[in-house]
Amino acid sequence: MEIKLLTIxxxxxxYASGELSVEAVVSAYLxxxxxxxxxxxxxxxxxxxxxxxxxxxxDDKLQKGExxxxxxxxPVAIKDNLCLLGSKTTAASKILENYVSPYTATAVEKLLxxxxxxxxxxxxxxxxMGSSTENSAYKPTKNPWNLERVPGGSSGGSAAAVAxxxxxxxxxSDTGGSIRQPASFCGLVGFKPTYGRVSRYGLIALAxxxxxxxxxxxxxxxAFKVYSTITGPDPNDxxxxxxxxxxxxxxxxxxxxxxIGMLRDTFIEGMDEEVTKKTQEAIKLMKENxxxxxxxxxxxxxxxxxxxxxxxxxxxxxxxxxxxGIRYGLGKEFKEAxxxxxxxxxxxxxxxxxxxQRRILLGTYTLSKGYADKYYHKAILLQKAIAKDFAQAFKKxxxxxxPTSPTVAFKLGEKFEDPLTMYLSDIFTDPANIANxxxxxxxxxxxxxxxxxxxxxxxxxxxxxxxxAAAAYENLSGIANLSAPKV
Amino acid sequence: MQLSxxxxxxxxxxxxxxxxxxTEQKFAxxxxxxxxxxxxxxxxxxxxxxxxxxxGLSPIEFRTDKPGESDIKNxxxxxPKKEGKYIVSPPLT
Numbered sequence: 021m022e023i024k025l026l027t028i029x030x031x032x033x034x035y036a037s038g039e040l041s042v043e044a045v046v047s048a049y050l051x052x053x054x055x056x057x058x059x060x061x062x063x064x065x066x067x068x069x070x071x072x073x074x075x076x077x078x079d080d081k082l083q084k085g086e087x088x089x090x091x092x093x094x095p096v097a098i099k100d101n102l103c104l105l106g107s108k109t110t111a112a113s114k115i116l117e118n119y120v121s122p123y124t125a126t127a128v129e130k131l132l133x134x135x136x137x138x139x140x141x142x143x144x145x146x147x148x149m150g151s152s153t154e155n156s157a158y159k160p161t162k163n164p165w166n167l168e169r170v171p172g173g174s175s176g177g178s179a180a181a182v183a184x185x186x187x188x189x190x191x192x193s194d195t196g197g198s199i200r201q202p203a204s205f206c207g208l209v210g211f212k213p214t215y216g217r218v219s220r221y222g223l224i225a226l227a228x229x230x231x232x233x234x235x236x237x238x239x240x241x242x243a244f245k246v247y248s249t250i251t252g253p254d255p256n257d258x259x260x261x262x263x264x265x266x267x268x269x270x271x272x273x274x275x276x277x278x279x280i281g282m283l284r285d286t287f288i289e290g291m292d293e294e295v296t297k298k299t300q301e302a303i304k305l306m307k308e309n310x311x312x313x314x315x316x317x318x319x320x321x322x323x324x325x326x327x328x329x330x331x332x333x334x335x336x337x338x339x340x341x342x343x344x345g346i347r348y349g350l351g352k353e354f355k356e357a358x359x360x361x362x363x364x365x366x367x368x369x370x371x372x373x374x375x376x377q378r379r380i381l382l383g384t385y386t387l388s389k390g391y392a393d394k395y396y397h398k399a400i401l402l403q404k405a406i407a408k409d410f411a412q413a414f415k416k417x418x419x420x421x422x423p424t425s426p427t428v429a430f431k432l433g434e435k436f437e438d439p440l441t442m443y444l445s446d447i448f449t450d451p452a453n454i455a456n457x458x459x460x461x462x463x464x465x466x467x468x469x470x471x472x473x474x475x476x477x478x479x480x481x482x483x484x485x486x487x488x489a490a491a492a493y494e495n496l497s498g499i500a501n502l503s504a505p506k507v
Numbered sequence: 508m509q510l511s512x513x514x515x516x517x518x519x520x521x522x523x524x525x526x527x528x529x530t531e532q533k534f535a536x537x538x539x540x541x542x543x544x545x546x547x548x549x550x551x552x553x554x555x556x557x558x559x560x561x562x563g564l565s566p567i568e569f570r571t572d573k574p575g576e577s578d579i580k581n582x583x584x585x586x587p588k589k590e591g592k593y594i595v596s597p598p599l600t
Contacts, residue, residue: 346596348587350587360596362597365525377530381522384522402551
């Protein structure tokens, strides 16, 4: 039995029948990390001893007759911007090099409560700023499908871990596509819930009004199981809402009663032709199988990327103002520093990477006197306009389908020196964050020997419709449980 | 260019970042390109009717402060430099 090919249901059946122990499964995943991760670089910290200890505790419970449900015995990786009590949480920044989480994030607490085993903390673009994981202060992560390519970002470590069988599922965070774009680049399912469905307590903030935590998995059902575990209201995050939990049955409904929208301007100039072709084939496949597809317009959605970069950088300049190296973090000595402000300037310049510095400066500009009306306030008005246009569109359709990214995984270094080109790789994912919509990316095929992702977006708080559509497509295409070749 | 090196120097001062001249020059160029791109939002007009509908920025509703027990022993371990119970900081002036 190839342990690492088993899904959550299959693993738990094997636990229940006594065919497998949690310890054997966790060891198999840890072995995979030992053998491959020096080449892939998915993890910043591997929590092997803790994982084995926890696996033994879970095996004891099995011995005592406990039935494996929820995420019992499931090996999970978590992005290193999520706090886990007693472990380092660096957000891949030097400024948090010595930061040990004083508490556990709600989403992680829920995973542990459901029986998951945490294997380690995964790499990301510093403070989740980026689309390639090259902005990590520690190391770049490689795409397991081709080690010369990026895994996407910012949750590139989590995506690479799942794609290379170094974890069964993982948590990431998505502010403008940071789960969906790496899922697309690595051949995985990645889901961004509606803003407010998952608590952000214990997630190191990038842009608080847009950040959401969500799952990576190799199939829709496993992603749904992780999502169902972490969703729900939390007194520690006032933006969370009480909303219904969905029955797994929604994954078997097919395209029944689902009207699928396609944006009139789906295929943009400069898009990879092979990605366009794969997306068109996916649409054809759905049409041939009696899914109803209609063309729609969301007139102001094309402004999402510009609106996104103004709102994000504005919030970044405010959120990152707290890092002064004095209360926690870097703690460098600068003997020549004349005073507190001089010290802070030096510690921030050393502790924060170039992309973080760029975004802080841009946000300082868009919020400054004389420019705030022109940029930040205008962007907030347009965000509401975009959300209104999407709400109008969702009166005509249930979900919207399109590509997740204009290209397949690009080469390491290809876009690194050109921030604007890097930002453009988020063009299809930003709208869901700007309009606070649920959205999922799932594999729809291959181009240039690399995975291609398709995206379903749904109306606000209708996370169920997005899962229903994704599961229906997955059943139809048979593309699921992809794993990159061993390195 | 939308942003000059002097602008970057001023923004860096506001944001408390110590930048060298080469970085200032590079950032001026890179951020000017980003600003050129996001400028597209200013070609889009929003009608007065819609402005009224959107109501500007959302009002912030604060929850009532409720004092409670807090375990600070893990927080106390975090500051890089301490003297007794105090966190050591460089002098303010």
